[in-house]
Amino acid sequence: MTATDYDLFVIGGGSGGVRAARIAAGYGAKVALAEEDRYGGTCVIRGCVPKKLFVYASRFGDEFEDARGFGWTAGDVSFDWATLKANKDREILRISQVYEGNLKAKGVTTLDTRAVIDGAGAVKLADGRRVTARTILIATGGRPSRYGDIPGAAHIITSNEAFELEKLPRRILVCGGGYIAVEFASIFAGLGVETTLIHRRDKVLRGFDEDLRDALMEALAQRGIKLVMNEALTGVARDGDSFHVALRGGGSLETDLVLSAIGREPATHGLGLETAGVRTGAKGEIIVDSFSQTTAPGIFAVGDVTDRVNLTPVAIREGHAFADSVFGNKRVQVDHSQVPTAVFTTxxxxxxxxxxxxxxxxxxxxxxxxxxxxxxxxxxxxxxxxxxxxxxxxxxxxxxxxxxxxxxxxxxxxxxxxxxxxxxxxxxxxxxxxxxxxxxxxxxxxxxxxxxxxx
Structure with a gap:
């Protein structure tokens, strides 16, 4: 067998990639992992963890209000966005450092740089170095989908930017009907922001049980969230410190911030997949078999980049199963049929x-x-x-x-x-x-x- 620099090279330091690297190293493989941002991926940096912290913050208003029924008298209460954001950033930094530390403790070489496929059995780093590996794992996750080619689309932020706002808006328009959209609508409404949710379909959370969908929409409306269904944006124009939003049905809305939460797409652009014959689907997702093997020998992919079940625990399970199968002499398939999931609305x-x-x-x-x-x-x-x-x-x-x-x-x-x-x-x-x-x-x-x- 031709000598290589590593037994396994992982592209992406999110949940799936980190788990795969650690388990493979535990089996004795020589492993390197490249991450161009921070360790932890979408979940830790701009997904599950910061979102759940924001969810907690958004629910304290209910706690103060409900306490009166149980005999408590609460004094003046106020909310400071800057404090929440600073504490969120501190916690994310801590968890990210834990991820990196766990890799190093297992003997994984960490490379703080971008890496792309450079033909069969090789990757190229941002500094131009070419590294070879017997096995390559792609675990680059996903990224927010942009709203589309409409006038003023540059004014629309995504969930990435929502976590980094310098101040809370007085009014927000959230576009979408999936997990991210309804969760952010709940968060902002709970923090006192006048919130409107607009969606091109008649109900939110397509694919969920109909009774759940109906009951959630009723609850969101009771909480003061304005639901605008069967509608879409056709343009966004700045008007001083606010925005004028034109709608497909001919109406319009005024808001201080427009958030697009219409979904996510696999982060495969510019990865050099074509140089090794890695096949992708219509949305850019990497096509894999039940063992996460791509169409190219020696190249595997796990997590959201494959667009199977896009949940952090699933990416972790896929990464672990990959390492067991390739380096642990245990052929393990992940069962995607019985996956629990939650939507952290209120x-x-x-x-x-x-x-x-x-x-x-x-x-x-x-x-x-x-x-x-x-x-x-x-x-x-x-x-x-x-x-x-x-x-x-x-x-x-x-x-x-x-x-x-x-x-x-x-x-x-x-x-x-x-x-x-x-x-x-x-x-x-x-x-x-x-x-x-x-x-x-x-x-x-x-x-x-x-x-x-x-x-």
């Missing part, structure tokens, strides 16, 4: 398994169990917000196919429900489980009445 929602609509499309005959109620906390605080819990059950086998929750701590509840679904739990198993009372989660094991649609 109220938050979480889901695992099949939606009612997807289950019916697959031919299942279903029993549906639903509970809609005000949590005990809300009855005393006076908050009108209601919780939704739903189980999708195959009538013939009694197996629970999907679990869907909207309300406080939905993500924490569904994480544990995901274990049950992974084990193939039946509705009878849920019924036989003793309820933990009083809790909202107990509804999952006390629901007995099948839902019957109105005729």
């Amino acid at each position: 109220p938050e929602l979480a889901t695992v398994g099949l939606s009612e609509e997807a289950a019916r499309a697959l031919g299942h005959t279903l029993d549906i169990y639903k509970a809609r109620f005000r949590p005990l906390r809300n009855t005393v605080s006076g908050r009108a917000e209601r919780m939704l819990m739903k189980l999708v059950v195959d009538r013939d086998t009694d197996r629970v196919l999907g679990c869907h929750v909207l309300g406080p701590d939905a993500a924490e509840i569904v994480q544990m429900a995901a274990v049950a679904l992974q084990l193939g739990a039946r509705k009878a198993d849920f019924d036989a489980t003793v309820a933990l009372h009083p809790s909202v989660a107990e509804e999952l094991v006390t629901m007995r009445e099948k839902w019957v649609p109105a005729s």
Whole structure:
């Protein structure tokens, strides 16, 4: 075998790439990893972590308000964006340094530079050096999609810039209907910003259970977020310190900030994939098989750059499975069929398994169990917000196919429900489980009445 500089060269220091590098090094491979920005990737730098910190901040207003119903008297309260931003930056720096430190502790060579594919078995660094490797892993993640070619598009920011705002706007227009759009709409509304969400479809969160979609839209509207559905931007013009936004339907809006959150795309531009015969799809995603192997021998890809299931834990699982398969003498495939996910709106929602609509499309005959109620906390605080819990059950086998929750701590509840679904739990198993009372989660094991649609 021809000698190479490394056994494995990883391009991208996000969750998937870092996990793969660490595990491969643990198997004795000589590993290098190149990252042109900061270690941690989208999740740590401009995704999951800073977003969740902003979500926490946006919910304290509710806490202060609800406290009065429980006898607390709160004095004057105020919010300082600069303090939140500085503390967020400090935490991100800490986590990024942990990522880098963990790599070095495993003996991985870290290169703080851009790297691109330079033919079979080689990468080129930004300083011109050419490095060879027996195996190359691409883990460059994704980037925000831009709104499109409309007049004034340069005025529109993405989620990347939203994390770095110097000050809060008084009004914001959020464009999109996926995770990022509804989460940022909730964050800004919770921080007191007059928030409008515009989406080209009739509902947000395409692909989620319809009951969840409807209940979330109702809750967002109750929280003062203006929902403009079946609409799109056709132009943005600056008007002093604000913007005039023209709409496809002929109307217009005035706002102080326009945020595009219409999705993300694989970060493959300029990676030199064509030099090694790495094939990509219509959106630029790297095409891989079930073992993350690309169309080029010796080149693999994991995470959002492959556009399979674009979630951090999935990228980590894919990176680990790759290292096990290639360097650990264990052929491991990742099962993408039972992945829990959460949307950190307020109220938050979480889901695992099949939606009612997807289950019916697959031919299942279903029993549906639903509970809609005000949590005990809300009855005393006076908050009108209601919780939704739903189980999708195959009538013939009694197996629970999907679990869907909207309300406080939905993500924490569904994480544990995901274990049950992974084990193939039946509705009878849920019924036989003793309820933990009083809790909202107990509804999952006390629901007995099948839902019957109105005729």
